[in-house]
Amino acid sequence: MLTIGKLGSSTGVKIPTIRYYEQIGLLPEAERSLGNQRLYTHKAHERLVFIRHARDLGFSLEAIRDLLSLSDNPDQPCAAADAIARAQLAEVESRLARLAxxxxxxxxxxxxxAGDRISDCRVIEVxxxxxxxxTDHAIEDATS
Amino acid sequence: MLTIGKLGSSTGVKIPTIRYYEQIGLLPEAERSLGNQRLYTHKAHERLVFIRHARDLGFSLEAIRDLLSLSDNPDQPCAAADAIARAQLAEVESRLARLAxxxxxxxxxxxxxAGDRISDCRVIEVxxxxxxxxTDHAIEDATS
DNA sequence: CTTGAACCTATAGTAGCTAGAGCACTTAAA
DNA sequence: TTTAAGTGCTCTAGCTACTATAGGTTCAAG
Structure with a gap:
């Protein structure tokens, strides 16, 4: 059983983030020690690794929630997982185009x-x- | 003098967003009509166009604040504006690399x-x- | 004069965390 | 054995850049 600190350092997820994931139900509530500290099993570790990896690939927490529930039901068809991944790919592609x-x-x-004064500054001017x-760069949101 | 609705439609900025910009000091407080409605000058229109365009190019509101204050002081050297734009370019480039x-x-x-069940699903597996x-895709934040 | 569109303020919500306050517990050295 | 450092706990508030909602006011057209 891992403490939250060990779990965090072994997965690269910050401690408050782990607690946050528990709070929003992405991770199940952890067992507690006698002193009320969270204790994590290997399974919880795996689950967090999955979440971390999916976050790194840009999946939203909502998408990850769906992927996890699919992953929890291995007998279901995988078309749904495929669709989520394809949607994420499409979004990444559209962000790429926009950023380009x-x-x-x-x-x-x-x-x-052109000059060295703001009054001639090309940045301000443009x-x-x-x-x-x-280019027509003003299509979708700029954080993408 | 434009009402907030006209200003919004002529710049493509939503009305609550305009009020928000005023609230955070990005736009000066608008004059008011007798009935307390905001009225905008041509200058305010220009300023909002500037903000909108910079947002479209991905500049943060903080960067825009700086760019606007530079733009308000046309006698200053433009190195600072240049630096802000270069920083933005660098960030866009790093996001591009990451997204790729x-x-x-x-x-x-x-x-x-590989199969049609979740248990064989490549998405879940990866x-x-x-x-x-x-690739080593786990470097910075995934929203980029 | 009335109606409906456009405006006003204020508050709360969104994603995905992050930071801080003010405690309790645990562990290793002195 | 004590004690100090380190780690953990809960709760609340803050971050970006908006967006939405509620409940009220004003404006312009008919």
Whole structure:
């Protein structure tokens, strides 16, 4: 049985994050020691590794919840898991396309400043005027 | 003078977002009509266009705050603006690299399921075991 | 004058954590 | 055996950048 600290260091997940996952029901409630400290089994370790890996691949906690419940029922068809992964791939692809467009604009913006004063600054100028852009980069949310 | 609705539709920024920008000091407090409704000048319109465009390019509100204050002082050197844009470019590039790695893994994962049951599902299997990945995709945060 | 659209404020909710306060427990050295 | 460091506990609030809802006010058209 692992303490939360050991579990955290062995999976690379921070302690408050582990408690958070328990709180939102992604991890089952841990057993407790006599002194009320959480104790984790090998199974819990595996589950957290799964979550961590899926997070690293950009899956949302919601998607991970679904994947975990699929994983808990090994006799079900795997089409659902496949669909979740495909959806994630599609999202990654769309973010890639968007970021590529952003990169183009930012590179153009940054190449050089015409003068050395803000009044001549190409960065400020381009930001003030979208028509100076060559791509249509304003489609979806910018955090992608 | 524009009402908040007109300002929103002419810039593509939602009304609550405009009020939010005012609240956090990104937009100055708007003048009010006799009936207490916000009224915007052409200058405010320009400022919001600037903000919107920078958001579209992925700049954080914090970075935009800095860019706006630079833009308000046109006699200053533009090195600072340049640095902000370069930092944004660097971040976009790093996200691109990361997403490209994610895409590789997701594609590999999705290519096919060996069986049709979860117990044979490649998606679930790979998520359980990072050593099946060919790239080191676990570097920074996954929302990028 | 009335109706309906557009506006107002204030509060709470979203994702996915992270940080802090103020305690209790555990472990290893002195 | 004590004691100090380290680790753990709960609870609350904060982060980004909005978005949604409730309940009320004002404006413009008919």
């Amino acid at each position: 467009a952003l990169k183009t604009e930012l590179e153009r913006m940054v190449v050089q400043c 930001l003030s005027d979208h028509s100076q852009c060559i | 790695a994610l895409k590789t893994e997701l594609e590999r994962m999705v290519v096919q399921c 998520l359980s075991d990072h050593s099946q990945c060919i």
